[in-house]
Amino acid sequence: MTTDTPSVLIVEDEPDLANLYAAWLEEVCAVQTASDGTDALAAIDESIDVVLLDRRMPGLSGSTVLETIRERDLECRVAMVTAVEPDFEIIEMGFDDYLIKPVSQDELVAVIDQLLLRSSYDEQLREFFALASKKALLDDQKSRAERRSSQEYAELEDRLAVLRVEVDDTMQELLAQDGYRQLCRDITGNSVVQE
Known part of the structure; x- marks a missing residue:
């Protein structure tokens, strides 16, 4: 997240829906809109945290926009918000979530919250493992x-302790969301996720 x-x-591509x-x-968000894939690609940069992307649009499709986002290695999260029923081709697509229209305000806010929380978790884990590697080397x-006798080493240990708590707290927030709980069950193959 940038801010x-x-x-x-x-x-x-439907202006009334984009405005809604x-x-x-x-x-709750700084919102920008794009009416087609070309405008979307012009608007997407490092400042965008989440893209809500229609899959079927004239010109560049949502699938093409998604591929381009991933090719550019942008760290934004992408939720497809579409009337296109998912089929097995979605397995190869690089989106983070998929909502089928019509969607409610609560659904949009919830998916944004979840995607931002997942981004935060990713950042925390990245920093934790980088610091843990440095500690192991030292x-x-x-x-x-x-x-x-090293002040820097003491600060490293303190930061790792704080990060450990942050990672645990963020994981508990993610597990509190039913959809994420099911994802964790699928990943671990367990019927019960430890809390």
């Missing part, structure tokens, strides 16, 4: 006395 207020791009989604989200290369 405290998430930035959402709505890509929808924007009105629903404007109190543990291997420096004596206990050297580590104890």
Whole structure:
């Protein structure tokens, strides 16, 4: 996420629907709209946190826009918001979530919240593992006395402890969402996810 207020791009070729989604989200997000795939690709940059992407549009399809987003390695999350019923071809598509129209305001807000939480979790894990690797290297290369006398090492240990709590808290938030709980069950193959 780039700011405290998430930035959402709505890509929808039906103006009334795009305006409705924007009105629903404007109190909780910085909202931009694009009416077709070409406008969407021009609007998408590192400042966009979430893209709500229609799949079937004239010109560039949502699928093509999605492929281009992934080719550019943009870190935004993408939720397809479409009337297209999913089929097995979705397995190869790089979206983060899929909503079938019609959708409610609650559904849009919930999917944005979940995608932002997943992004936060990813960032926390990335930082945690990077710091844990540095700690492991220092543990291997420096004596206990050297580590104890280092202010930088003490700060590293403190940051790892804080991150461990943040990662755990974020995971608990994700698990509190029923859809994410099912995803975790699918990943682990367990019928019960530990809380």
